[in-house]
Amino acid sequence: MYIGVDLGGTNIAVGLVDENSVLKYHKSTPTRAERGSEEVIKDIIGLINETIRDYGISKENIKAIGIGVPGIADPTSGEVIYCVNLGWNNIPLKETLETELSIPVFVDNDATVAGLAEYKIGAMKDCESGVFITLGTGVGGGIVINGRVRSGFNGVGAEIGHMIVGENFYDCNCGRNGCLETFASSTALIKYTEKLINEGKETSIVRKVKGNLEEVNGKVIFEAAIEGDYVANKAVDRLVKYLAIGITNIINILDPETIALGGGLSGAGEFLLKKVQKEVEAVRYMKMMPIGKIVLATLGNEAGIIGAAALGM
Template sequence: MARNLIGIDLGGTTTKMAFISVDGEILTKWSIPTDTSDDGKHIVPNIIKSVSAHITSSEFSKADFLGIGMGVPGPIDIENGIVLFAVNLGWKQRQQVRDQIQEALGLPFVLDNDANVASLGEYWKGAGEKDEDVVFVTLGTGVGGGVIAGGRLLHGVNGGAGELGHVTVQPNGYLCNCGKRGCLEQYASATGVVHVAADMAKDFLGTSRLKEMEDNQENVTSKMVFYLADNGDILANQVVDRVTFYLGLALANVANILNPANIIIGGGVSNAGNTLLQPTTRYFQENAFPAVRDSTKLRLAQLGNDAGVIGAASLALRFQKTN
């Protein structure tokens, strides 16, 4: 009997893939560069080729797999297996992804938004394990999110549920790629942290390595901002304070509506660990309704880069159980 799944995490620069057991253990994993040239038309053929080659060269056969799940950075028509568009991949038009992959590989295929998929990964095998109500927020180049309520991933009426990155935290604030202003994504993503640092440096009059770097137009990254804050840089600490205020406020608003057991913070920015988590928790508690504040916990994600492939595999497993 087929006891394994295939998980695919399609990103703008890298596509991660894995063979995963039905218990959520990674059996083997690999990645290929995502070729976004020619409007992304090579992406799906490259995935098909790579999965085929790995099945052939492994001890597994196609019969050992129940199905394939994939996370994609863009809005999805889940019912028809279509990616509506994905700017990072060069996909400006609708992409009939499911039919292409299903026909080529002969296995059931299901896809969802990458942030939803990462949240399923943490829910299944990571920081959200054992809880039926979990919110996941991922702080990377942008800010994504996923909401699991009563053990079910919420999509909303048009697939827009869990868009935590577009909670407004600063009315009339920075202009977001989505067209509105003041979105969390513009403050708490890796690029947002850099933007806040550049703005705050203009008005800062004290002594600071971060201020020197900004004045000399050195390359400032969010990782560097958190590192400097950790090492006592006054301006860097002020930047982290502002960023975590916005993040704590947004997460409190989400928790006041959903009251999940855990809000899990993942993505590259979460590598700052307690330097991010402690002040965010403080601002969260200041802004959360008392009953929510006392029951919802903020936690750091545990699966790192594996959340996407594990979550994608769990998509395939869920699909099998409901069909």
């Protein structure tokens, strides 16, 4: 058995995963990151021990623990270098957990581990190479080639969300302008939609949220777009345009067998997928050559735990 930990800005989820990457049992607790890293790590250890006890197996049967973190981790030292959501800098996560639990610990970026889960048992199963793109509050990525995660020499590779794809009307959290995340995340979609509304454009979105613009989210915008709303479609098409540039860049560099789209916005399903596939086909290089498939991710939220557990396999 393996343990997977999905450490998020909102929740910590811990699960037991078997050799076939099947999630057998899991539980979670709020992260409450404002308490600082020591308290959060105490909760992770507590939740791991509870999970083992609840499931009724002994600690000796746990071969490894994998953790996906929402930021940059050094996969070799297991140190969390930088996590803006958690306010963590240079936290020795692997070392602390191994000392407390006496089980080998592996740490990597959350989008990378979700990509590994999709590669093991999800949308990229049986592929030679796959790239996973998560379209959520931010945009993250995971690259898996021949069964191995590629996070780069220094652990800062596969940061697909911070690939520059154009010039934008606002800056990225990373301090630069033009990152894919500022065009293709739910945050970006909402920001651009609000911009159009503030410019006085008529839209059914305002009615859908009863005039309360703070309630505009990705789901509402996609719903309106599917119903044919002009503003919603303009916002979705802009997202698709820049996402397609990002995907085309990935294809030019890696030519992966499969690209899987996950995260909250992928809930828009075929409506989004068809637009992305069409736009990539329109802008891609070397049209006389075939390219890999672009598909929807299949695992949803469980990918975080399953992929983290797979780090130790």
